[in-house]
Amino acid sequence: MQSEPLPVEPESQLAALRPLVVRTVRLVVGAGSAIAEDAAQDALVELDRALPRLREPAAARAFAVRIATRVAVRAARRERRFALLGLRASAPERLATVRPDDLVELKEAFDRLPPRQRATAVLRLYVGLSEQETADALGCSVGTVKSQLHDARATLTAHLKEGSDD
Amino acid sequence: MTDSELHDMLTAFAGPPSPVPRRVRRRATPRTLLIALALVAMCGALVPAASALIHTFFESPKQFVSDTSHPARARALIENYLAHPGGPIRRPTLTGIEPELTVRTPDGRWAVYALRFAGGQVGAATVALDGHAVGGLWAGTTDPCPPGAVVETRGSFVEYPGHTPVYVEGRVSSEVASLEVEESDGRTYPAAIGNGYFLAWITPGPHASKPAGTLIARNARGAQIGAVDVGAGGAIPPSEAEVQPGCG
Numbered sequence: 001m002q003s004e005p006l007p008v009e010p011e012s013q014l015a016a017l018r019p020l021v022v023r024t025v026r027l028v029v030g031a032g033s034a035i036a037e038d039a040a041q042d043a044l045v046e047l048d049r050a051l052p053r054l055r056e057p058a059a060a061r062a063f064a065v066r067i068a069t070r071v072a073v074r075a076a077r078r079e080r081r082f083a084l085l086g087l088r089a090s091a092p093e094r095l096a097t098v099r100p101d102d103l104v105e106l107k108e109a110f111d112r113l114p115p116r117q118r119a120t121a122v123l124r125l126y127v128g129l130s131e132q133e134t135a136d137a138l139g140c141s142v143g144t145v146k147s148q149l150h151d152a153r154a155t156l157t158a159h160l161k162e163g164s165d166d
Numbered sequence: 167m168t169d170s171e172l173h174d175m176l177t178a179f180a181g182p183p184s185p186v187p188r189r190v191r192r193r194a195t196p197r198t199l200l201i202a203l204a205l206v207a208m209c210g211a212l213v214p215a216a217s218a219l220i221h222t223f224f225e226s227p228k229q230f231v232s233d234t235s236h237p238a239r240a241r242a243l244i245e246n247y248l249a250h251p252g253g254p255i256r257r258p259t260l261t262g263i264e265p266e267l268t269v270r271t272p273d274g275r276w277a278v279y280a281l282r283f284a285g286g287q288v289g290a291a292t293v294a295l296d297g298h299a300v301g302g303l304w305a306g307t308t309d310p311c312p313p314g315a316v317v318e319t320r321g322s323f324v325e326y327p328g329h330t331p332v333y334v335e336g337r338v339s340s341e342v343a344s345l346e347v348e349e350s351d352g353r354t355y356p357a358a359i360g361n362g363y364f365l366a367w368i369t370p371g372p373h374a375s376k377p378a379g380t381l382i383a384r385n386a387r388g389a390q391i392g393a394v395d396v397g398a399g400g401a402i403p404p405s406e407a408e409v410q411p412g413c414g
Contacts, residue, residue, distance in 0.1 A: 019183030031179040040185040106175045125169050126176040157167040162395060 013057070014048055017064040020127065021047060024065065027122045028072035029079060030111045039075035043068045065127060065137045069119050076115035109159035113152050120148040224262030224282055236265070240277055243293050243301045258283035258305050263291070269358040269365050271333075273297050278335055278363050281305065290363065292335045316341045316391055317364070317383045317402040334381060334396055338364045343386040347379045347396060357381070368396060 022040040029036035047067050054063055110118065116138065123134040124145070135142045230236060231245050247260060262282035269276050274296025281289040283305050293301030319336040338345065338359055345357035347368045357366030368379045379396040392402035 022183055022185055023180040026181050027176055027179065031181055037185045044185070103175050103178050106171065107179050110172075110175065121172060122176060125173045126180065153167045153169075153172075156172070158395070160167065 013051055013060050014044070017047065017060065018044060020061070021064050021068040024068040024122055024127060025072040025075070027126060028069070028115065028119045029076045031107070033079065035075055035079050036072075039071055042075075043071040046071060062133065062136065065123065065129065065133075069123065069137045073115045073119050076118065105160065106156065109156050110152075112159070113155060117148045117152040117155075120145055121152050124149055224264045224280075226262060227260050230263045237277060237293075237295045239295050239301060240279060240291070240293050243291055243303065247303060258285060258287050260284075266290075266361040266363045267358055267365055268295070271365075271367050273367075276333065276365060276367075278365050279303075280361075280363070290335060292333060292365065317345065317381070317394065319381065319394060319396075319401070334366045336364055337362055338383070341385060342383045342391065344384045344388075346382050346384075348382055349379045355379075366396070 021043050025040040025043050026036045029039050047064055050063070050067065051060060054060060110121070113121075119138060120134060123129045123137055124131070129137065131142045131145050134145045138145065225233065227244055227248055231241050231248070233241075244260070244263060247257070260281060261284050264280045265277065266280050267278040269278075274294060276292065276294050279291040279293075281291055281303060283289060287305050289303055289305035291301065291303035316339040317336060318338075319334050334347075334357075339362070342359065342364075345359055345364050345366060347355045347357060347366050349355075349368060355366070355368055357364050366381055380393045381396055381402075382393045383391040383402050385391055394402050
């Protein structure tokens with residue numbers, strides 16, 4: 001995801017940051033889940049309230065990523081608990097109808113990763129943050145970011161290998 | 167698995183730049199209402215008979231909690247569930263509990279209980295009777311082991327990484343004679359089976375917080391029917407010889 005200079009006005013900043021926030025939350029919570037869309041909305045509301053109070057407009061993007069990540073991980077954990085209880089809010093609403101099979105398989109395996117591993121992968125590989133920026137957004141060390149990403153790759157590789165063996 | 171493949175997948179599923187509006191439910195038409203009325207009438211005839219049968223095996227939550235012959239931990243788990251009706255999404259109303267398994271594990275005794283909820287939902291509770299106070303339950307809207315599976319994992323958790331074993335609980339069909347968890351280093355742990363339920367465990371090493379293992383189902387001849395990853399969960403389909411697949 002490309003990073004572009006942000007406008008100074010909070011309203012314009014929110015509009016510019018919306019795609020980043022919405023897509024980050026959606027990918028961490030699980031694209032296709034109604035809960036992800038609700039969480040994305042929650043993150044936008046939180047960002048809308050917080051942006052006018054932000055003293056350093058240049059930090060708005062990092063600030064938005066932190067909010068999106070926090071809201072998404074919280075929602076993803078809640079979703080996992082509900083999944084354990086069999087209380088998913090609704091059946092996933094597919095955002096796209098036709099996808100190559102391997103992408104769908106990878107996506108399904110990705111959605112089964114722990115929320116923080118998903119968040120790490122999204123921030124590093126989709127949003128394009130550095131290891132340090134990812135660590136700042138997640139409130140953890142760079143070493144943790146590396147190990148989370150390593151674990152995510154290993155789990156996904158194992159899932160896909162298992163799938164291809166069947 | 168490369169970063170590039172992951173990036174492609176994430177980009178493919180990133181979706182539109184704004185939240186997708188939730189679907190609006192259609193208004194009920196007269197035809198829908200008629201069908202609903204017919205279903206209610208059918209349920210009126212069928213539910214009392216089914217309920218009578220269920221209550222011969224299942225205790226009500228109140229009976230269970232006050233019955234001191236049940237372990238205190240199990241009664242506390244149910245009492246806790248009854249005392250906390252849930253957050254924004256209301257938990258289903260628990261209507262019946264039946265003991266299914268009590269197993270000696272490396273972390274003390276564990277028990278599995280079958281649960282029934284209002285509205286036809288089913289579930290199970292798994293609780294440590296000794297040692298750390300660990301337990302949990304789930305409720306599902308469908309039969310946890312529909313035709314097409316001989317093993318279906320449901321609840322699984324680890325509370326004290328490196329100390330408490332990882333537990334996996336679920337349903338198992340009569341085709342399965344034995345279940346075991348095999349770690350990547352070849353160590354195996356036998357799982358307990360009874361009354362259509364199973365409880366499997368895997369003891370992590372002193373530093374391993376996410377032990378990996380495979381749950382393997384075998385038939386009476388010792389032949390492997392299938393396997394499923396402990397961490398990912400899922401179901402094992404029946405072998406081709408199985409005539410009437412399904413748990414229970």
